[in-house]
Amino acid sequence: MQLGLSLGLVGVVAGSLAALASPAAAGTVVGRLELPPAPERGPVIAKGFVDRIENPLAEIKKPTLAPYLIVVLEGDARPAAPAQVNWDLVGESFARPVIGVPVGAEVVIKNQTKIPRTIGAAEDPRLITGPLNPTGAKSFRATEPAVYTVGDKDAPHLKGKIVVVATAHVASVDDAGRFEMTDVPDGSYKLRVYFYDPIAEAHGKRSDWLAFTTDVNVASKGKSNRTDVNVKLPALTAAPAAPGKK
Amino acid sequence: MFWSKIWLFLITLAAAAGLTVALVLPRPAQRAMVRAEANRLQTACSVIHILLADDARNRVDLVGAFAREPDIMNALEAASGVERLDEARMKQVRDVGDTVMKKIQGNRKPDFAMLIDRRGRVVARVRLDDNDFGDIASGRPLIDDALAGYLRDDVWAQKGTMYFVSAAPVVKQGAYAGAVVLGHQVTNQLAEKLVTSLEVDMGFHLGADGVAGSKTIAFDHAPMQSAIARLGPDLATDCQVVHPIDVHTGADDYTALVARLPGEAAVKQAYYSVIIKRPDAAGFVGTLKAIKDSDLSFGNFPWLLVGAAFLVVLGLGIGLSYLEVDHPLRRLTGDAVRLAKGDGERLREDVHGGKFGSIARSVNIHIDKLGRDARSAKKDLDQLLGPAPEGSLGTIDLLATSLPSVRPGGPAPAVPPPPSDFRFSDSGSQPSYKPPPRSAPPPRPGTPPPFRAVSTPVAPPSPPAPPPGVTLPPDQFASRAPLTLDEDILGRATRDLAPPVDPYFKQIFDQFVSMKKSCNEPIAGLVYERFAEKLIKNRDDLMLKTGCREVRFTVYVKDGKAALKATPVKDEA
Numbered sequence: 068m069q070l071g072l073s074l075g076l077v078g079v080v081a082g083s084l085a086a087l088a089s090p091a092a093a094g095t096v097v098g099r100l101e102l103p104p105a106p107e108r109g110p111v112i113a114k115g116f117v118d119r120i121e122n123p124l125a126e127i128k129k130p131t132l133a134p135y136l137i138v139v140l141e142g143d144a145r146p147a148a149p150a151q152v153n154w155d156l157v158g159e160s161f162a163r164p165v166i167g168v169p170v171g172a173e174v175v176i177k178n179q180t181k182i183p184r185t186i187g188a189a190e191d192p193r194l195i196t197g198p199l200n201p202t203g204a205k206s207f208r209a210t211e212p213a214v215y216t217v218g219d220k221d222a223p224h225l226k227g228k229i230v231v232v233a234t235a236h237v238a239s240v241d242d243a244g245r246f247e248m249t250d251v252p253d254g255s256y257k258l259r260v261y262f263y264d265p266i267a268e269a270h271g272k273r274s275d276w277l278a279f280t281t282d283v284n285v286a287s288k289g290k291s292n293r294t295d296v297n298v299k300l301p302a303l304t305a306a307p308a309a310p311g312k313k
Numbered sequence: 314m315f316w317s318k319i320w321l322f323l324i325t326l327a328a329a330a331g332l333t334v335a336l337v338l339p340r341p342a343q344r345a346m347v348r349a350e351a352n353r354l355q356t357a358c359s360v361i362h363i364l365l366a367d368d369a370r371n372r373v374d375l376v377g378a379f380a381r382e383p384d385i386m387n388a389l390e391a392a393s394g395v396e397r398l399d400e401a402r403m404k405q406v407r408d409v410g411d412t413v414m415k416k417i418q419g420n421r422k423p424d425f426a427m428l429i430d431r432r433g434r435v436v437a438r439v440r441l442d443d444n445d446f447g448d449i450a451s452g453r454p455l456i457d458d459a460l461a462g463y464l465r466d467d468v469w470a471q472k473g474t475m476y477f478v479s480a481a482p483v484v485k486q487g488a489y490a491g492a493v494v495l496g497h498q499v500t501n502q503l504a505e506k507l508v509t510s511l512e513v514d515m516g517f518h519l520g521a522d523g524v525a526g527s528k529t530i531a532f533d534h535a536p537m538q539s540a541i542a543r544l545g546p547d548l549a550t551d552c553q554v555v556h557p558i559d560v561h562t563g564a565d566d567y568t569a570l571v572a573r574l575p576g577e578a579a580v581k582q583a584y585y586s587v588i589i590k591r592p593d594a595a596g597f598v599g600t601l602k603a604i605k606d607s608d609l610s611f612g613n614f615p616w617l618l619v620g621a622a623f624l625v626v627l628g629l630g631i632g633l634s635y636l637e638v639d640h641p642l643r644r645l646t647g648d649a650v651r652l653a654k655g656d657g658e659r660l661r662e663d664v665h666g667g668k669f670g671s672i673a674r675s676v677n678i679h680i681d682k683l684g685r686d687a688r689s690a691k692k693d694l695d696q697l698l699g700p701a702p703e704g705s706l707g708t709i710d711l712l713a714t715s716l717p718s719v720r721p722g723g724p725a726p727a728v729p730p731p732p733s734d735f736r737f738s739d740s741g742s743q744p745s746y747k748p749p750p751r752s753a754p755p756p757r758p759g760t761p762p763p764f765r766a767v768s769t770p771v772a773p774p775s776p777p778a779p780p781p782g783v784t785l786p787p788d789q790f791a792s793r794a795p796l797t798l799d800e801d802i803l804g805r806a807t808r809d810l811a812p813p814v815d816p817y818f819k820q821i822f823d824q825f826v827s828m829k830k831s832c833n834e835p836i837a838g839l840v841y842e843r844f845a846e847k848l849i850k851n852r853d854d855l856m857l858k859t860g861c862r863e864v865r866f867t868v869y870v871k872d873g874k875a876a877l878k879a880t881p882v883k884d885e886a
Contacts (some may be wrong), residue, residue, distance in 0.1 A: 073645065074831075110463060111458065112328050113454040113455070113456070113467060113575075113576050113577045114465075114575055115363050115369055115455075115465060115467045115477075115575050115576045116362075116468075116575055117366055117369045117370055117373065117480075118465070119463040119464065119465035120379075120463060120465065121462060121463060121464075122462050122464055122481065122482050122484060124482075124487065125462055125482070125484045125487050125488065126462065127461055127463065128461040128462055128489065130461075134559060157448065158433075158435070158448035158450055159448075159449060159452035159453045160433075160449055160451055176652075210565040220580075221581065223577070224453050224454055225452060230398070232844075235423040264476035
């Protein structure tokens with residue numbers, strides 16, 4: 068389910084950006100992040116009366132990191148005016164725990180459940196106000212690079228990150244670490260990865276951009292305008308400052 | 314009296330101390346009771362926490378068994394493989410779940426079940442929102458852990474209802490097929506069951522709302538919420554660190570202890586309370602009311618000790634009272650009786666101590682005063698009658714009766730009092746005074762005749778008395794040498810003319826002669842005329858001096874000899 072949702076979201080973002088693409092030569096950036104080994108599961112959250120017990124029939128699943136990563140290409144060109152970015156609330160979680168939103172895009176949060184929610188952004192309480200009714204939606208326009216933590220105070224487990232970036236080239240990552248960006252104009256870019264680490268945040272740390280960049284040169288070559296990028300992620304530690312807040 | 318007062322002070326002090334203790338003693342008992350209540354609440358709170366943890370283990374075991382049901386495994390494995398869940402699949406899986414739930418035995422049957430595929434989608438719900446399906450349940454810590462392979466429990470709060478939930482992964486042939494969640498609603502029956510043997514009441518709360526309880530009580534939740542807000546991060550120690558709080562409901566007061574519930578519901582301020590009705594304050598009256606008959610039985614109360622102490626205190630009080638009051642008073646009374654009987658002339662001051670000695674001294678002082686007055690009167694009489702030597706006619710004794718304290722007819726005439734050292738023998742050497750002439754009192758019926766009737770021919774009128782402070786020359790009274798009574802009566806009997814016979818004086822004379830005879834005294838030369846003349850003169854002088862209206866003479870025996878006593882008779886009218 069998560070894989071399908073993530074790919075769909077990637078498609079939505081890519082489609083939105085394609086409509087804004089300039090008539091200049093553009094290509095597709097296809098990449099794969101070589102994910103580091105998944106960490107052990109974090110301590111129990113919302114512990115009950117007794118400690119959790121490992122089942123004796125199968126090995127405990129390790130957490131998947133891919134849904135918590137977004138990839139952006141930052142270039143010198145000014146980003147085009149983005150379209151709408153949808154972020155669905157699909158139950159007790161968002162469709163993806165973290166999404167990248169270009170500056171100027173309208174973020175639409177849709178409640179696909181029958182449960183009313185009261186969501187808000189921790190960093191800016193005025194960003195989203197009022198209840199999010201069942202099948203209803205809340206939207207806001209991202210005006211500048213920022214990171215918003217959206218959640219429901221009545222459901223602490225319901226949290227997600229909206230990363231507003233100053234580029235139109237943003238993509239999510241599937242469980243295998245693959246990502247794809249279409250209509251990327253020719254040029255030199257820096258690839259950066261944002262990692263939302265809810266376990267670290269539960270311990271008072273903050274999620275941030277990974278402390279590495281990779282140069283990506285996009286050059287259309289006739290019919291083959293695909294640029295492949297393979298990146299081996301370092302250890303998942305966040306950078307001291309987010310690039311959107313330069 | 315000193316020790317009696319000390320003893321009274323000590324008893325009063327002991328009584329005051331006892332009263333103070335009686336009033337103060339319930340307070341430590343009240344504090345002890347409050348501490349005992351707090352301990353009882355803490356114990357009950359901890360026991361409830363243990364019971365809830367035990368219940369959670371049982372529920373985890375139950376959901377583990379539920380997840381191992383083959384029908385459940387097959388249904389969820391099949392659902393996990395489809396891209397889109399439809400209603401038919403939901404109903405098929407729901408029926409499977411309901412069938413499995415019906416097979417659960419025991420009194421802790423779950424109230425609902427959720428069947429979740431490996432993607433985190435809710436395939437079916439059983440007995441709660443059972444028409445809802447397809448939503449993503451992953452994201453809740455309980456379900457995320459179950460999908461990851463853990464069995465665990467949690468507390469959920471949904472739509473004002475609290476559920477104890479447990480989840481387990483569904484594993485088929487070593488691969489995860491999904492997870493199941495079982496929920497047990499928190500009900501009044503559960504609360505009642507938890508406190509069955511604790512003799513307390515309890516309630517489950519969500520913020521300001523009561524969810525369930527062993528007793529239907531409308532609480533004021535504010536103090537409990539305030540107590541919850543002050544607790545630290547560790548929920549497991551709530552029962553030990555929280556302080557009892559007072560809660561009110563209607564006319565009843567309760568003492569409550571609150572402890573947070575774990576899990577998701579904690580963010581919605583889920584907690585449970587343990588309550589007991591606060592006993593009435595154990596004041597003095599409350600303590601008395603709480604006394605039972607058995608408390609006063611010989612086995613529980615030291616009656617012998619109390620009785621012995623009472624007797625000792627009472628005995629000491631009586632003893633001191635006897636030694637310091639009764640005995641001295643009895644001694645003084647006896648002394649007074651002895652004085653009244655004439656066995657003594659004074660109270661014995663040396664044998665009476667304290668106030669009684671003071672009384673004795675005061676009485677003696679008065680006796681001395683009376684004695685001085687009597688001696689003064691006697692000297693006056695001696696002055697009038699002349700000294701009465703031993704062995705002569707007798708003694709005219711005026712001490713046998715008291716003189717009137719207030720002179721009838723007005724104040725005494727202004728005459729100098731007789732000198733205190735006046736004696737029979739030296740009366741002639743002392744300046745004699747002449748009482749001022751005064752008219753004789755009118756005769757009284759049945760009384761001796763007045764002076765005038767018998768004395769007129771005897772005594773010439775005396776010269777007027779000198780004014781106070783004026784001393785007469787010795788030769789003025791030296792010519793009237795005093796005579797003894799016998800000499801007056803016997804020696805001069807033949808020289809004077811006999812006065813008329815007065816029946817009263819004749820009667821006295823006869824008694825006197827008879828008494829002398831009976832005392833074997835000589836009566837030779839004893840003649841009535843001289844006797845009566847002397848008595849009349851003495852009576853007249855005595856009446857003038859004392860202001861009495863008449864004088865009664867009495868014959869009696871003193872020291873074996875006949876004696877004559879003159880008694881001034883005051884006005885009896």
